[in-house]
Amino acid sequence: MALTNRSEQQNILTDKERISRDLLRWFRLHGRDLPWRVKGKAHENPYMVWISEIMLQQTTVKTVYEYFNRWMSRFPTIQDLANAKLEDVLLVWQGLGYYTRAKKIYECAQILVKNYQGKIPENRDELLKLPGIGPYTASSICAFAFNKPETVVDGNVIRVLARLYGMTHEVSKEEIYQLGQTITPKNEGADYASAIMDLGATICVPNNPLCEACPFNNYCIAYQQNLTDVIPLIKKPLKKIKTGFVYLIQNKAGDFYIEKREGKGLLSGLYEFPWQDSEDSYPLFNHNGWKKTNLTVTHTFTHFTLTLTIVCLRTDDENISSLRGEFVPASDFKNYPFSTLMKKVMKHVIENKKQ
Numbered sequence: 001m002a003l004t005n006r007s008e009q010q011n012i013l014t015d016k017e018r019i020s021r022d023l024l025r026w027f028r029l030h031g032r033d034l035p036w037r038v039k040g041k042a043h044e045n046p047y048m049v050w051i052s053e054i055m056l057q058q059t060t061v062k063t064v065y066e067y068f069n070r071w072m073s074r075f076p077t078i079q080d081l082a083n084a085k086l087e088d089v090l091l092v093w094q095g096l097g098y099y100t101r102a103k104k105i106y107e108c109a110q111i112l113v114k115n116y117q118g119k120i121p122e123n124r125d126e127l128l129k130l131p132g133i134g135p136y137t138a139s140s141i142c143a144f145a146f147n148k149p150e151t152v153v154d155g156n157v158i159r160v161l162a163r164l165y166g167m168t169h170e171v172s173k174e175e176i177y178q179l180g181q182t183i184t185p186k187n188e189g190a191d192y193a194s195a196i197m198d199l200g201a202t203i204c205v206p207n208n209p210l211c212e213a214c215p216f217n218n219y220c221i222a223y224q225q226n227l228t229d230v231i232p233l234i235k236k237p238l239k240k241i242k243t244g245f246v247y248l249i250q251n252k253a254g255d256f257y258i259e260k261r262e263g264k265g266l267l268s269g270l271y272e273f274p275w276q277d278s279e280d281s282y283p284l285f286n287h288n289g290w291k292k293t294n295l296t297v298t299h300t301f302t303h304f305t306l307t308l309t310i311v312c313l314r315t316d317d318e319n320i321s322s323l324r325g326e327f328v329p330a331s332d333f334k335n336y337p338f339s340t341l342m343k344k345v346m347k348h349v350i351e352n353k354k355q
């Protein structure tokens, strides 16, 4: 039901100050309290803002709570982080995925200590020079940590603004950024960024938005014209499907062979059971004892989905010791950083041990 007539709605939508005012009023009453954001001002610890923003790019607030608290008790300052070993950093990050981001955070901490007296710069252009800090993170840090009128655009913001303005076409980030800039208030950058993200995360959710509780419901075009199911229009690229094998090699003592991934790729620096993402060269090396199981693990990466079949080998063959990794008991897995893919393989190991 339209609460205002069509021309009144259009007038309000051009009154950007009114929109940010309505949003901020709602935020003061209903916004979430989070350890990495404070209401009414900038957060006093830009380091916390930076780490939380990187973590939030890949998972939900609920999951980030646990990881964030563990991270801050292990590396309370940028100096502590810069002085740590990369392996310890990956161990704390373990399970969040996107390990390149953890490595970039670590690399960035070294640069901050070396060139910036261990402080995060306030300037957006300066922030963009640092590893792992792209336009979104730079804007978030400027807004949340320094209360600057920076326009942040994530999936939540896209959804709220596309619905509010009734954008039925496929919207781009740039388009939302331009629109968001006209709404972002000059003096309350931190609250505005928190408010619009909170609204998207708690009220203007993807399915069945809670429009009755929304501060924009009087003039939101998607709500008034029953378009919330079709806005925003997002085309998802089809993910490639890959298959391969993962090799569980056990020695006589029942320990498992693991190795550290070398190079600069996505999973480098993490430990793993040997694996390959093609079926061309199975088995890993010549041996009579390979046992292909019917167990598989599937993991979805950003651009593809990978399914690995588990292949087992139990041996004391001398040749195995020429591999570059090491044998460890399953009870020691917790001391090594593993990727989420490998944790799924470990689950099979642990379940089979129980049987």
Ligand code: SF4
Residues within 6 Å of the ligand: 160, 163, 164, 203, 204, 205, 209, 210, 211, 212, 214, 215, 216, 217, 220, 221, 222, 223, 228
């Ligand atoms: S009224 Fe509904 S669709 Fe419109 S912005 Fe609010 S929650 Fe989203």
